[in-house]
Every structure is written in structure tokens, then in C-alpha cells.
Amino acid sequence: MHKRMKGLAKAAAVTAAAALLMTGCTAGGGGGGGSEGSPDSGDLSFVYMGDADQQKAFNALFAEFNKEYPDIKLKAVGIPSGNWATFSTTVATRLAGGQKIDIIQVATEGQRLFASKGILTDLAPYIEQDQDVVDDYWADLSPNLVKFNEEYASGPDGETVFIPGGFNTMAMYLNKSVFEKAGVPIPEDGNWTWDEFVAAGKQIKEKTGAYLTGAGSGYFVDVMPWLTTNGASTFNEDWSEPTYNTPEAVESAEFARSLVEMGLAPKPGGQFDGNTAFKQGKLATLNGGRWPVLGVRDMDMVDQTVVVNWPTNAQNGSPVGWDAWNITKNSENKQAAWTFIKFLMSKEAGEYFATIGGTIVPARESVANSEAFTGNAPEGTVRLSEAMGFATPIPSIDQGAEAQKVIEEAWGTIVAGQGEAQPTLDAAQDELGSLVGE
């Protein structure tokens, strides 16, 4: 045993010496310039964020595309990241590693990361090439979506690098039977205030024992809805300065905490499964954008569910995040990629995707108002697309992953009752400030 120790000490020295001699491990850069290719043939690699459930919908959509363009071989890679920040970094590393990716479907939270790295093609020549198709598309989008895409998701020199796709806003899915049992009316026009929300929750708790809502700290699904309905946000309008500790933001956080304190929301910590509790009648509302519809359908609860706006204190509010498509600079089939994007922009693709279980609000208003989107969905589903009118794009700075962590940690601390709202948000504000380089 003792002998071995001396050996190890010697070995450490020898290894260090060997290390100095060893060379040849260098790392190269990214790929080349790519090429145009043919518009109706070639291999395409399309990367998107999605778990197995969403992948089924995507695969059906791709099959539909291949009916029209049998010579374009579409390889779709779904990456089931828990959040957009992780997704962006995962894709970015793959891309830098020389993997062939032609199109990335990326949501707001990751768009700047991609746009700022200069890895996306300027789409102007392609748009020009099919001006009528693009014009038709823009005309059918919510003006806000067009504006947001230009303001928040342009390339470093203001060029168009993204075509916006579907989006998500935040609303509440109400369990009708719980509300009925408690004798609480469901807001007729879909609008209610924080006070009415709390009053409803108290009555529901008393009459049925069910929780009113979940108490999470997700940036998009918890933090932003409470902030925006009080006129607050995490950052100012051009995302240059954090605004996470304004009086309104503090009030929002304190309100979210009070829901837990009053026993209207389950204590955070661990793994609370909203869907299960909702189905069991132990939870009165589910929070979400379009995606809860899949669970609601699975649970056969479409008819017992109604979608209403997030309760408000100052004004109607919701975050919005939208998917967008682009062509990477090192794509070798840029024309085929553009063909596919044109397909995604088409009304037919939008309708088809909405019916087969897409988890977003279709970008085209004509589709969002059609049976394709509102059919087999809870009453009031159209409120999701209407929320675009008052929604705030979810602030997503270049250091999105770190910012999100800071924001969610602070919110979680407050909601769990582990810190006062004001000092906790003050501290988070400082950290966010240092991230944007103040």
C-alpha cells in the first residue's frame, strides 16, 4: 500500500511532464458558406423543440409536405429541452460543431441568441423572390406579431432573418364542474380581477377543497402573467434595462405569494402535477397557452373546460412568445429550405397543424379563427389569439439562460415564502443589470 503512494506521487509528476509534450489537440471553427441548391429536391434538416407528443404532430405535418415535394428529404430533429434557453444552447453547439442544420424553429426566448451570432441567412432575397406569397402571409398576421418580429428578432444589421410562425400567450383553463360545485360564476366576458379571482378561490376552497391555481415560478407561465396583468415586466421595452423591482412587480410577486399563504395554491417544492389535480377536481384552473389543450383532450375534459383571460389588477396582460423559422448560413440547400418555409406559411399547413395537435396559436388570424383551431378545444379558446392584442413579448436578452435562472429563482423564493418580495427582487434586479452590462 505504501509503495503505491510513492508511485502515485511519481506518476503525477510524470503525467504533468507528458502533458507538456503532448500537442495536436486543436479545435476548429464552424462550417463553410453553404449553397443555394435546388428549390424542390435535396436533404433538409429541421430542428425544433418538442417532446414525443408534439413530435407526432410534426411528423404528420412533414408527411403532408412530402406529398407535395417528394424529392425533398426532410429530417426533423425534435429536441425536448425543458426550456428555450437550453434548447438554444443545445442547437447552437450542434451547429458550431459542424452539424448540418438548415432550418431552426426557435421561439422568442432563443431568437436573439441565434440572430446575434450571425449564423442566420438574410431572408430578403427569398422574400423578394416570392413577394406575393409573403405579402399574403403578412396580411393575415396580427399586426403586433409583424411588429414584434421586426423589433425583437432582426439580425445584427436589422436584416430579416426570421419568418414568424405560431405563438403562445397565457390564459387560464377553468374546470367548469369545480366552479359549478362551488357556486362560483365563470367570468362571462373572460375578464376578471385579482380580487375576484381570490374571492372565487376562497369560495372554491371552502366548498370543494380544491386549489385555485398552481404556484410555480416559470418565467413564461407564472412570472410574466402576474407581472403583465399589473403593468409590470422584467425588462423595459427594448430589453436594455431590467425592471424587475418596480413597485408593480413587487406587488405582483406579493400577490402570487399570498395565494400560497391563503392556501389557494399548493405549496411549491417537489413535483405538483397540475393536469392530474385538474382532472381529479382538486385544482380549479390550469395555466397555459395552447399546450394544455392536449392534456384536456387526453382527459376527455374539453366540454368541462373554458378558457378565460388571466385575472388583472391594472390591465389585461400576457406574455407572448412566438416561433420563427430561418435558414442557417451554412445550409447547402437554401432554396429547398425556403420551399419548406413557404409551405409552413401556407394556410393549408397552418390549418392542418392546428387540427393534428399543434401546441401553438396559428400565426394566420384566418386559421386562428377557424374551426381548425377552435374545434375540439375548450370554449373561449379564441381568447388565446385575442390576447396577442395586449400581450408583451417575453423579454429575452442575449444571456437568456442566466437571466431566466435569476428571474425564476427570485420568484420561487418569494412564492415559497423564503424571502420578502422587495429585497429579493432588488437583488435579482442587480444581477439582471450586470447581465445586460449596466
Place this chain on the structure above:
Amino acid sequence: MTTIPLAPPVPGDDVLVALEKAGRRKSRRRTPGGVVVDVVLVVFGILMISPLVWLIVQSLTVPEFAFASPPSWLPIPFTLQNFADVLDYMPFFQQFGNSLLLAAISTAGALLFSILAAYAFARIDFRGSRLLLVIMLSALMVPAQLVIIPIFIMMRQVGLVDTLASLWLPALINVFQIFFLSQYFKTIPRELDEAARIDGAGHLWILFRMLVPLSAPAIAALAILGFEASWNGYFGPLIFLSSPENMTLPLGLVTLQNGFGAAPAVVVFAAITMVVLPLLVVFLAFQRQIVESVASTGLKG
């Protein structure tokens, strides 16, 4: 690679004897103290397995009634639907296959190269062998997380990120195995080699026809633990794999519960049960071998 200090020789067989002999020593009187020990052990054991029982019970319960309060310890009403639903949320069998393939290649490959190297270190006096062994052994102190960053960059350069190869290639070298086996080979008398050589046997014959069969228990122990480590690995897959169809089970399970549209709790539980139950069967069938391999190598897997 696992970082482990070199284990003191632990008599694996003795553990089994100890485990088996419980209950055979009828000579000992049943004292009140002894009964207390029995009761404490039973209570402790029940507490240890209660999360697993709860897991299996919930996974067999109709979703509307699962996670009831007060907790239910029987699956009422009973259903198998949750298990069928797992396949809607994750490519379970594909991931099962990935895990199996990864564990099989890593384990078999590492053992093969370890056996070859261990033979050279134990039986052939070649120049530089001592130095080489010492250098390799010093690498046991290098934490896996240090080398995983460069390996990630390397794999990215050769386009192997998001493939199983990015995981089993680095697993082919296992310094501890080399050391452990060479020590084991040294316990086998060298006269046997000489005798075989006089009969005209070469290195390969001596190694694979003689030393390997004689070292079967040690090799089996390393194989069991190597397989277990690979089968259960999370850090490597988390770094290297991102597509569901390429994931191994541990990563697939965690992914199942993450993100938007996460699977319902009962489905997550069904998936965990689908991982745990086969393991329990394997454990009950091969308890001796598994316990012995842990005891004799001191390896944490």
C-alpha cells in the same frame, strides 16, 4: 470513468457467508435485545422500500384516484392504462434498446481491452511497463467531469455528438479494471503458464483459455458493475444526447417529466416502474453475484 481510490481487499465471499448464516446460528439464544434488533431492522426495511411500493401502487391506479390523501397503498381502482400511455410520451423501448446497447458495448469492450492490458502488466516483462501502469493509475484521480469537456469538444469535431458512440468510445478505457485484473492475474501461479508454454501454448491461449476462465469471478464482478454504471449513467447522456430516439432510459425518464406538455404524474410513475421492476427481478435472481461483485471490488458502479 469512475474515480475511485484503490480498494482494500474485501472478501466478497465472506459477505455472502455472513448474509446466509443469519438464521443458521440456532445456538444463539433469543434475547430481548435480539428481538429489538429484528424489529428495528424490519421497520427500517419497510421505510426503505415504502417509496418504491408507493411508486408501483400509483402507477397501477386510475389517474383520477392516484396520489390520494390519505395515501393509498393498494392500487384501487386498478389499471394498466398508464403503462400503455408511457409509449405515447416517450419511445420507451427504443431508449431501452439504446441503454442495453450502450451498456453491452461499453462493458464488453472495456473488459476486452482491460483483459489484454492486464495480461501484459501481469505476465510480460516489457520495458516501460511499470511506468506505464503508474501513469495510467494516476489518472484515477482525474474526475470524469474534467475530461468530459474536451471529450465533448472532440466528439463535436468528429460529428459524434448525439450518438451512442460518443458515450461508449470513452468508456472503452477503464484503468481501474486494468489494475484490478492485473492484480488478480498475479494471484494465479505463474507455473501454470510455464507448463502451458512447454506444451506449445502462446500468449493468447494462456490468456483466454487459462487465465480468463480462472478469473471468472473477478471478471463477472467487473462486468456486473460496469454494466450497472453504464445502464444508470446520467451525466454523460445529459451532455452528449439530445434527440429522444438517441437517449438512454435515465435521460428519457427525466425528459418525460420536463418541459411543456410534460407527461402526467401517473405516466411518469409507470415509466419509472417499467425501469425498476425488471431491475428488481434481475436483482432477486442474481443477488449473490451482484452483492459479491460490490463487496469484492469496492466499486460504487
Place this chain on the structure above:
Amino acid sequence: MSSDTITARRPGALLQRRRAEAAGWLFVSPAVLLFIVFVAAPFVFAIALAFLEWDLLTPPQFVGLANFEQLFTDPELPQVLWNTFVFAIASIVTHLVFGLLLALGVNNLISRSIGYFARVAIFFPFLISWAAVSLLWKYVLDPTFGYVGQYAAMFGIELPNFLADPAWALPAIIFIDLWHTLGFTFIIMLAGLQTVPSELVEAARTDGATGWQIFWNVTLPLMSPTLFFATIITFIGAFQIFDPIQIITKGGPQGSTTTIIMYLYEKGFQAFDMGYAAAVALLVFVIIMGVTLLQFIGRRKWVHES
């Protein structure tokens, strides 16, 4: 002694010698090649990486000692190291105490079926992947969903909110880790107990020593190599704890469970600051090397070796 020294005196010895050399290198060559590619070169590369700033997207920049400067001034690092050492030490103490008690219990067990049950119940969790264990415990400890909170509520007990409370999250992870890996320590302890000669115990007993005296003066000293080994292996495993933290708490709440490897993961694979992550990894290496060397020094001092 070896066959080669015997053959060296015969004619053609040189040839034999050369053939042995060739055979030796031939047999180790796959392992050596793999070692160079997957251990030695990455090790050197990691050191080089610590002098770079590189996000893997844009070309790497040489930044000299900046990453190490950052390491020594990082305001988060003291907390991270503190968490890591607290976890490691708590892990050692709980594993050793419970592992030894259980081993003593099973060793003195009377009923065979209880022995079988205890062995399965204690050891089996060790075989389950951290992924499955972490997911399960996330539900078990949920204040609403888990049975721990449900029973507490039934009896009107106010439990801390384990995973959301910065004061309780690390203890909760320590507990989950104990549940998961106690079986390993238990087996090692049981093996160690077998090295204690029963004649010595019997002799002490006939001399009138009490059970406690036997344990303290005979069993424990003779167990010292095992205890020492278990301490070191538990420390090294605990120091690199990652899986349950990444899955259950993601290092939170308020950084209370961010251990050094979790921190490395955040820096390297979430923020993609590869250079700084490499510097953190080097720190881990230095600490583990230090403890491993201490092991060999300490071994001489404290361990009773026959």
C-alpha cells in the same frame, strides 16, 4: 524469477527478449491508445482550455490567467464549495453510522427471513438509477402530492417545505442520497465485519467485556481499514454529486444545493463558458488529488493494519 530471466541465459535470448517486448506492447496497445485519446489528451486539453474564453460558437480567445483570477474572486464559489463539503461530510457521517449499525444488526440477526428482507430492502435502491430515484423523491417530498406531506397533514404536523426551503433542501438531498446509496456502505461494512476474527470477540466476552466494550475496543479498531476505505470512497463520490441535484433542485432554492459539479455544469453546458468550466474542473481535480494523497498519508497514521 520471471520466465524471461530464465530464458535470458539460453541462446537466442535476445530474440526472445525482443519478442516479449513486442508482445507486451501489442497487448497494451489498444488500452494505451484509448488512454491517450480519452484520458491523457483530454486532460492536457482541459488544462489548455482553462486559459481560453470559448463559447464553442465563436473562435476561442486566449485570456491568460483570467479564468483563474475569476475562480479566486467568484462570489458564488465559496457558497458552492461550502455546499459541496457540507454534503460530503454529512454524507460520510450518515453513511458510516447507518451502514455500520445495519451491518452489525444483520450480522447478529436471528431470523433468516428478516435477514433476507433487510438485505433486499437496504441494498436494492442502490441499483436504481439516480434519474429514477430523483424523479420519485421529487414526488414523495411534494407537500401536496407526496405521502410524507399527506401523513404529516393527517396528524396535523407542520413539516418544513423540504425542497423549497434553502435551509432544508440540502439536508433533503443528503437524506435522498443516504436512501439511495446506503446499501453500498452496508455491504462494505458487512464485508469488513467478516475480517474481525470471531475468536477475539469470544475471548473478550469470556473475559467479561460488555457488548459496548467489545465493539469499541475490538471490533472498531479491527474495522479501521474498512472504515477508512468507506470514508474515502464516500467522500469522492459525494464530492462529485450531480445527478439528483440537477434533476431535483437544479441547484436551488437560492443556490443552497449548488455543488461544485452542478456549478461546473451550469458554467460549461448552460452558459457555455468552456474556459471557466475547465478552470472549475481543475479545482475539482486538485481537491480530489489532495484528498487521495491524504488518504495514503492518513492510512499509515490511523489505520490498524495487521
